[in-house]
Amino acid sequence: MEPQVKYELFGNMIKEFAETEVKPLAHEVDEQERFPAETVEKMAEIGLLGITVPQSLGGAGGDMKMYIGAVEQLSKVCATTGVILSAHTSLCVTPIMEYGTEEQKQKYVPRLASGEWLGAFGLTEPNAGTDAKNQQTIAVDMGDHYIINGTKIFITNGGKADVYVIFAMTDKSLGLKGITAFIVEATTPGFSIGKKELKMGIRGSSTTELVFENMRVEKSAILGKIGEGYKIAMKTLDGGRVGIAAQALGIAEGAFEETVKYVKERKQFGMPIAKQQNTQFVIADLATKIEAAKSLVYAAAEAKQNKAPDLSVRAAMAKLYAAEVAMEVTTKAVQLHGGYGYTREYPVERMMRDAKITEIYEGTSEVQRMVIAGSLLR
Amino acid sequence: MKIIVCLKQVPNTTEIKIDPVTNTLKRDGVASIINPDDKTGLEVALQLKDKFGAHVTVISMGPKQAEKALGEALAMGADRAILLTDRAFAGADTLATSKTIAAAINTLEYDLIIAGRQAIDGDTAQVGPEIAEHLGLPQITYVNNVEYSAEENTFTVQRQFEDGYQLLQVQTPCLFTLLATAEKPRYMRVKGLVDLDKKEVEILTRADIVIEDAVLGLKGSPTKVKQSFNKQYNSNKQKFVLDPAEAAKLIATTLKEKHLI
Numbered sequence: 263m264e265p266q267v268k269y270e271l272f273g274n275m276i277k278e279f280a281e282t283e284v285k286p287l288a289h290e291v292d293e294q295e296r297f298p299a300e301t302v303e304k305m306a307e308i309g310l311l312g313i314t315v316p317q318s319l320g321g322a323g324g325d326m327k328m329y330i331g332a333v334e335q336l337s338k339v340c341a342t343t344g345v346i347l348s349a350h351t352s353l354c355v356t357p358i359m360e361y362g363t364e365e366q367k368q369k370y371v372p373r374l375a376s377g378e379w380l381g382a383f384g385l386t387e388p389n390a391g392t393d394a395k396n397q398q399t400i401a402v403d404m405g406d407h408y409i410i411n412g413t414k415i416f417i418t419n420g421g422k423a424d425v426y427v428i429f430a431m432t433d434k435s436l437g438l439k440g441i442t443a444f445i446v447e448a449t450t451p452g453f454s455i456g457k458k459e460l461k462m463g464i465r466g467s468s469t470t471e472l473v474f475e476n477m478r479v480e481k482s483a484i485l486g487k488i489g490e491g492y493k494i495a496m497k498t499l500d501g502g503r504v505g506i507a508a509q510a511l512g513i514a515e516g517a518f519e520e521t522v523k524y525v526k527e528r529k530q531f532g533m534p535i536a537k538q539q540n541t542q543f544v545i546a547d548l549a550t551k552i553e554a555a556k557s558l559v560y561a562a563a564e565a566k567q568n569k570a571p572d573l574s575v576r577a578a579m580a581k582l583y584a585a586e587v588a589m590e591v592t593t594k595a596v597q598l599h600g601g602y603g604y605t606r607e608y609p610v611e612r613m614m615r616d617a618k619i620t621e622i623y624e625g626t627s628e629v630q631r632m633v634i635a636g637s638l639l640r
Numbered sequence: 641m642k643i644i645v646c647l648k649q650v651p652n653t654t655e656i657k658i659d660p661v662t663n664t665l666k667r668d669g670v671a672s673i674i675n676p677d678d679k680t681g682l683e684v685a686l687q688l689k690d691k692f693g694a695h696v697t698v699i700s701m702g703p704k705q706a707e708k709a710l711g712e713a714l715a716m717g718a719d720r721a722i723l724l725t726d727r728a729f730a731g732a733d734t735l736a737t738s739k740t741i742a743a744a745i746n747t748l749e750y751d752l753i754i755a756g757r758q759a760i761d762g763d764t765a766q767v768g769p770e771i772a773e774h775l776g777l778p779q780i781t782y783v784n785n786v787e788y789s790a791e792e793n794t795f796t797v798q799r800q801f802e803d804g805y806q807l808l809q810v811q812t813p814c815l816f817t818l819l820a821t822a823e824k825p826r827y828m829r830v831k832g833l834v835d836l837d838k839k840e841v842e843i844l845t846r847a848d849i850v851i852e853d854a855v856l857g858l859k860g861s862p863t864k865v866k867q868s869f870n871k872q873y874n875s876n877k878q879k880f881v882l883d884p885a886e887a888a889k890l891i892a893t894t895l896k897e898k899h900l901i
Binding site: 263265267268271272275307310322323324328 | 671707712715828829831833836
């Protein structure tokens with residue numbers, strides 16, 4: 263059939279899934295800070311956890327357009343669910359597919375794609391976020407294996423994931439070139455989950471510390487080459503940012519839809535507030551910005567799909583803009599809802615809290631500006 | 641086991657409005673969906689496939705755009721999709737439709753045919769039973785549950801009524817019409833969607849089936865729609881001011897008079 267048919271039907275399917283399976287849980291998941299494990303199971307059944315994985319590795323064989331569409335539509339109703347999929351796909355499945363050995367791919371990718379295992383990514387430390395050269399997680403070469411000690415923080419899907427792509431210093435003297443990536447299973451002796459963060463938004467997403475205490479990791483667990491860790495982390499985050507940009511876009515669209523519905527119903531001064539010019543102008547501006555964000559997000563998705571050389575800057579632009587649009591749209595959505603918007607009875611309150619993280623994780627908006635300017639002023 | 645599922649693409653009637661001038665359905669801009677009873681029928685067929693191994697063919701009659709509904713069925717897990725489409729079939733009522741579909745099914749192998757109970761755009765519930773009649777098959781309508789015994793090659797099905805159900809056992813070949821409540825249809829699979837690129841809906845036209853011209857399309861359709869209209873309720877409004885005990889008596893008496901209780 264025409265290639266367009268699959269995108270149209272995929273769009274119908276993911277919207278129905280989000281409305282029917284995800285939306286009804288969004289409030290509860292936020293309120294109780296509960297990881298929606300049942301939703302992850304349903305996503306696995308449909309094949310959402312392996313959208314971009316080739317069928318030869320047990321995936322659906324889809325593309326970035328479908329994956330980004332899924333993150334967008336899920337985030338529209340529940341940003342927690344959107345980031346579970348984004349972290350799993352962009353930050354764990356993708357680097358293993360792109361840098362893994364044949365053996366590593368065969369071992370991990372089919373299980374991650376089927377949803378038997380969930381994935382996560384561990385780079386950030388208390389003193390090293392984007393500034394990765396301060397990594398204090400140390401991997402010591404013991405001949406046939408490594409012993410790793412250190413702590414990672416703010417790890418999305420922490421404690422829920424089975425497989426983690428983590429980074430450690432294998433040679434401190436080399437700085438960024440002394441960082442190596444490893445694939446670590448949650449069952450590895452010496453691996454444990456530390457503190458669970460209590461967050462402002464995406465409260466159903468599990469964000470934890472990872473603690474490595476004399477964790478023994480075989481040499482077969484090295485992802486890519488020794489010393490290539492920083493490069494792998496940065497390339498992985500380029501792709502990850504497209505996912506977060508899609509999450510931000512979804513949050514903005516969700517809040518916008520709720521607001522359009524509300525302003526038509528809410529009456530003040532004898533008419534629906536949608537009849538007030540202030541409302542109309544705000545709605546017009548927000549819709550325009552959402553559309554602009556959407557163009558950037560899908561252009562970045564295409565760049566990732568085509569392995570375009572300008573992926574890094576496109577992903578940074580998409581995430582920067584979409585995150586700021588998400589923050590603006592949700593803030594104005596709360597404003598147009600008035601007092602009700604400030605209560606937890608209306609979803610825009612949650613959406614405003616959820617939007618904030620998209621300006622922070624996988625590189626803050628400031629870091630995105632650094633990446634964009636860096637590519638222009640070389 | 642070979643299963644044929646009859647499936648119709650219908651406008652999503654939860655979104656549909658009636659044109660006040662022509663009294664017909666306004667179909668413009670309304671999303672098309674697989675008729676819900678038919679989608680459940682497909683789910684039942686796919687569950688039989690999952691459990692016992694079966695080849696599932698979906699068949700539909702309609703305009704070219706109905707391909708999309710068949711694409712959805714393929715993405716859910718159907719193995720083969722056939723669309724009957726030809727100007728000669730246009731304007732068919734239930735009789736002409738069922739004769740055309742039966743003629744197409746005659747060219748296929750099957751053990752079981754599943755249809756939905758009725759389509760939400762016409763609500764006739766006639767096409768499924770008529771297909772069974774044309775093919776000379778035993779039929780069970782209003783099916784709400786299907787069990788299959790591989791050893792005995794028999795189906796045990798629940799035929800639903802308002803206040804109970806019949807439990808019936810039947811041998812193949814046979815035809816069921818399914819209720820939407822029987823199963824929750826699965827979502828399309830992402831892999832199934834991706835694979836649509838490599839799949840085609842088979843098109844059958846007038847030339848591909850053996851049938852007389854006289855029974856096809858508008859001229860083969862004895863049903864003539866004289867008028868479609870929205871039902872007007874002319875209630876007899878009366879106001880009573882009574883104390884609760886008398887009010888209860890009045891309500892009970894009135895309902896009894898109208899044979900409602």
